Amino acid sequence: MKAMPNSSGRKIGSTLGTYLLLTLISLIMIVPFIWMISTSFKEPQNIFTYPPQWIPESFRFQNYIDVFQLIPFHRFYWNSIYISALVVLGTVFFASLAGYAFAKIPFKGRNVVFLILLSAMMIPHEVTAIPMFLFMRQLGWIDTHLPLILLPIFGAGGVFGIFVMRQFFITVPTELEEAAMIDGCNRFRIYARIMLPIAKPGMATLTIFTFVTIWNEFFDPLIFINSRDLMTLPLGLSLFTDEVGTAWQYLMSATVMATLPLLIVFFLAQRRFIEGVAMTGLKE
Amino acid sequence: MTHPHKRKRRGPLAREAQIAGWLFVSPMVLGFTLLLLFPMGLALYMSLTDWPLLGDHHFVGLENYRNIMTDAMFWKVLANTVYFTVGLVPLNIVLALLLALLLSRNLRGIGIFRTAIFVPVMTSLIVWAIVWKLMYATESGLINQLLLMTGIKGPAWLYNEDLAMPAVILTSVLKNVGLNMVLFIAAIQQVPRSLYEAATLDGAGRRGTFFHVTLPMITPTVFLTVVMTVIGSLKVFGQIYVMTQGGPSNSTKVLVYYIWEKAFKLFQFGYASALAYVLFFIVLILTLLQWQLRKRWVFNEGDA
Numbered sequence: 001m002k003a004m005p006n007s008s009g010r011k012i013g014s015t016l017g018t019y020l021l022l023t024l025i026s027l028i029m030i031v032p033f034i035w036m037i038s039t040s041f042k043e044p045q046n047i048f049t050y051p052p053q054w055i056p057e058s059f060r061f062q063n064y065i066d067v068f069q070l071i072p073f074h075r076f077y078w079n080s081i082y083i084s085a086l087v088v089l090g091t092v093f094f095a096s097l098a099g100y101a102f103a104k105i106p107f108k109g110r111n112v113v114f115l116i117l118l119s120a121m122m123i124p125h126e127v128t129a130i131p132m133f134l135f136m137r138q139l140g141w142i143d144t145h146l147p148l149i150l151l152p153i154f155g156a157g158g159v160f161g162i163f164v165m166r167q168f169f170i171t172v173p174t175e176l177e178e179a180a181m182i183d184g185c186n187r188f189r190i191y192a193r194i195m196l197p198i199a200k201p202g203m204a205t206l207t208i209f210t211f212v213t214i215w216n217e218f219f220d221p222l223i224f225i226n227s228r229d230l231m232t233l234p235l236g237l238s239l240f241t242d243e244v245g246t247a248w249q250y251l252m253s254a255t256v257m258a259t260l261p262l263l264i265v266f267f268l269a270q271r272r273f274i275e276g277v278a279m280t281g282l283k284e
Numbered sequence: 285m286t287h288p289h290k291r292k293r294r295g296p297l298a299r300e301a302q303i304a305g306w307l308f309v310s311p312m313v314l315g316f317t318l319l320l321l322f323p324m325g326l327a328l329y330m331s332l333t334d335w336p337l338l339g340d341h342h343f344v345g346l347e348n349y350r351n352i353m354t355d356a357m358f359w360k361v362l363a364n365t366v367y368f369t370v371g372l373v374p375l376n377i378v379l380a381l382l383l384a385l386l387l388s389r390n391l392r393g394i395g396i397f398r399t400a401i402f403v404p405v406m407t408s409l410i411v412w413a414i415v416w417k418l419m420y421a422t423e424s425g426l427i428n429q430l431l432l433m434t435g436i437k438g439p440a441w442l443y444n445e446d447l448a449m450p451a452v453i454l455t456s457v458l459k460n461v462g463l464n465m466v467l468f469i470a471a472i473q474q475v476p477r478s479l480y481e482a483a484t485l486d487g488a489g490r491r492g493t494f495f496h497v498t499l500p501m502i503t504p505t506v507f508l509t510v511v512m513t514v515i516g517s518l519k520v521f522g523q524i525y526v527m528t529q530g531g532p533s534n535s536t537k538v539l540v541y542y543i544w545e546k547a548f549k550l551f552q553f554g555y556a557s558a559l560a561y562v563l564f565f566i567v568l569i570l571t572l573l574q575w576q577l578r579k580r581w582v583f584n585e586g587d588a
Contacts, residue, residue, distance in 0.1 A: 018386050025383065026400035029458060032415045033403070035426055039418065048424030051433060098312040106298075107305025113313060120320050122571045124519060126540055127560040130547050131323035131330060154315020162312060187304035216408040218522045223548055234410035238526050241414055248418055255411045266406045267399075274402060274466050 036259075040064070040252035047248050063253040070250055071243075073257070075229045076236035083148050083232060084214045090153035091161045091210045092203050099165025100191050100199075104177060114166075117159050125156060125219065133223055147224045148232070152214055161206050168202030169195065208273055215262060233258045331558035337551035348558035358559070360534060361542040364449065368538060369517040371453040376513055377506070380461050384468030385494065398469075402462040409459060413526035416455040417442065420527075445535040448528050452536055456523055460516075464509050471505035472498060504578070511574045515567055539563055 034054065039047055040063055042056045067073055101107070102114050136147045152158065172195065180190050196203070221235040231239065237254060266273050331348055335341040352358050387398050404412060419426040420441040428438030441451045475498060483493045499506075521540040524530060530537035530545075543563065547556035 015391065018389065018391065022383075022386055022394075022397040025379075026397050029400050029404055029462075031426075032412065032419065035419060036411075036415045048421075050424065050429055052426055052429045094311050094315075098309040101305045101308035105301050105305035105308065107302045110305060113309065117312075117316060120316065120324075122567055123320060123324055124560065124563050124567055126519065126543050127327050127557075127564050128320060128323035130553055130557050130560060131326040132319070133548070134326075134553070135323065150315075151319055154312065155319045158312055159316060159320070187300070187308070191308070212406065216410070218410055218525075219544075222525075222544075234408050234522075237408075237414060238410050241417070241526060251414065252418070255414055259407055259411050262406055262408075263403065266403070270399060273406070274398070 033259075036252050037256055039248055040256045042249050044247070044249055060249070063249045064257070067250045067254050067257075070247075071236060071240050071254070072229055073236070073254055076231055076233045077257075079145065079230060080215060080233040083145055084211050086149050087152045087157070087214045088207050088210045090149070091158055092206055094153060095158055095161025095206065096165045096196065096199060096203060097191065098162045100169050100195050102162065102166045103169035104172075104174070104195075105187065117162060121156060121159055121163070123156065128155070129219070129223060136224060142224055143226045143230060144224075145230065148217075148220055151220060152210070152217070157210060157213065161210065164206050164209075165199065165202055168199055172198055204272060205275075208269075212262070327557045327560060330554055331561050333554045335553040335557070337553070341554065344554070348555050349562075351555065352558055352562060357534070357537075357542065361537050361539050364535070364537055365518055365520070365539045367449055368453060368456075368520055369514055371450065372456055372517050373510065373513050375453070376457050376461050376464060377510055379457065380464035380509075381468055381506070383461070383465045384472055385498070387465070388469050388472045398466075401465060404459045405462040405466075407459075409522045410526055412459050413455060413523040416451075417527050420451055442528055443532050445532050448532060448536045452523055452527055455527070456517075456520065459523075460513075464513065467505060467509055468502065471502040475501040507578065508574070511570060515570060518563065518566060 038054055038056060041059045041061065042053070042063075043058055043060050046053055046057050102110060132147065132151065133142070136142050141147055176194060176198075177190055180194055185193070216234060217232070218234045218238070221232045222238075225231055225235060228236070228239075237251070237258060240251060240254060330341075332343060332345060333341040334344050334347075383401060387394055422428065422438070422440040422443065425438075425441075427441070431438040439447055442448050479497050479501070480493060483497050488496060519540050520538050521544065524536055524538055524541050525544075528536040530541050539559070540563070543556050543559045546552045546559060
């Protein structure tokens with residue numbers, strides 16, 4: 001048994017220590033972003049000055065305009081946005097449809113098929129990428145966006161989506177369906193009118209997870225895309241890194257523009273993001 | 285997960301269930317067969333051939349696998365991959381666990397820290413790697429400048445055989461530690477309050493409570509997270525591609541980078557497929573091991 005003053009003094013000390021440690025680690029996490037933003041506004045001669053300039057001596061907003069002349073940045077942007085959107089829509093639709101069936105419709109072979117699907121989640125993407133490349137070449141789909149859209153929807157990403165949606169639908173009471181069925185609703189109506197509205201939180205989770213994954217996907221675009229105009233942001237930026245070499249101010253203004261939208265959405269819907277990742281994050 | 289269906293198996297309803305069930309899963313099952321199962325099989329066959337970019341291929345049996353066993357570069361990239369994994373996983377897990385413990389205390393303003401540490405998770409790996417490449421720059425990168433301010437002349441981080449890999453590991457840990465942290469926080473919050481109350485009544489200190497209550501209760505999550513982090517590390521690629529391109533002198537060339545190089549730069553599809561299958565077997569063994577161990581020693585099988 002310790003005397004009260006001593007133990008509360010120790011408590012304050014440990015609280016202070018906690019704050020200090022957390023501040024230090026948070027700073028390390030945030031510094032790259034500060035440096036990125038800071039560099040993006042710099043004149044070329046101010047990038048590597050000593051001591052480092054946290055706030056640029058003079059702001060050069062022109063960097064943000066010039067970068068569009070150097071690379072088809074708006075194309076990268078648009079490609080990333082529309083591919084991510086299509087993959088999210090496709091994944092949420094097909095995965096929820098299948099997830100509902102696996103959870104609620106007693107059809108023959110259901111468990112076997114589900115097990116096969118689940119076991120496929122451990123297939124490394126790198127194994128299927130090589131035959132897929134040949135397959136897509138056969139179809140004439142190399143250097144198109146089709147593989148970037150179809151592979152995630154129906155491949156490992158989709159399977160993962162089924163898993164998430166099934167877990168969700170299993171918790172929905174069966175009485176609800178039975179009542180609707182007695183009223184003469186067919187399965188698709190039950191799915192669309194009753195199940196989907198209930199499944200909104202599950203769909204939100206899947207949407208966030210899929211969007212972040214596809215927005216940041218690098219390996220597939222690297223394999224399937226050759227033309228500059230068809231590149232997505234991560235691929236375009238990595239190419240740009242090789243090309244501009246030391247023109248870091250342009251590269252950083254590009255990365256700021258590539259990063260900010262997602263971060264803004266993240267700050268607005270933080271709780272849902274973190275919960276979603278906590279629920280599904282075990283995948284990667 | 286079994287839930288009895290009291291509905292009769294016969295009759296129009298049961299037939300309707302058959303049709304509807306298969307109809308609902310058919311797009312996914314079809315896509316999965318075409319885009320995962322079929323390529324998986326084809327890759328196995330390709331690994332037994334000398335498949336070139338153009339022209340005919342020939343069946344060569346296990347030759348690719350035999351060549352892998354005597355390929356010095358394969359052992360080099362395997363060693364590098366293991367180095368990356370062994371360097372990353374303990375650091376990542378311990379840091380994530382520590383942060384989760386600190387952040388699950390009820391302190392004022394703690395949310396800000398959680399957000400700050402989680403932000404890199406939301407950022408593109410490629411962007412993160414590009415920024416760190418800038419910060420690692422030898423002559424006047426931020427890190428070396430900060431070192432210089434304390435009187436230390438910093439090394440050529442990414443151009444030094446001994447330092448490139450640790451530099452990449454550090455970048456990777458910071459990128460993803462927030463993810464594991466969030467998973468651990470979620471697990472810690474699941475631990476019943478009553479256990480902590482009992483521990484306090486028994487006079488357990490903070491350390492005792494951690495080792496005797498928290499840690500045993502979150503073991504399933506920790507274990508699963510370790511396995512997933514290991515598997516993720518074995519597949520490291522993007523940050524290597526951006527930061528070092530496998531160099532200097534192959535000191536950061538990892539397994540997936542080697543597979544990518546063989547397949548999509550040199551177009552040796554047969555050999556690359558065999559390499560990819562080696563990766564698959566490693567992942568498979570780890571996954572099976574995980575299932576076995578989970579059955580045996582994991583404290584409770586509640587979540588995950």
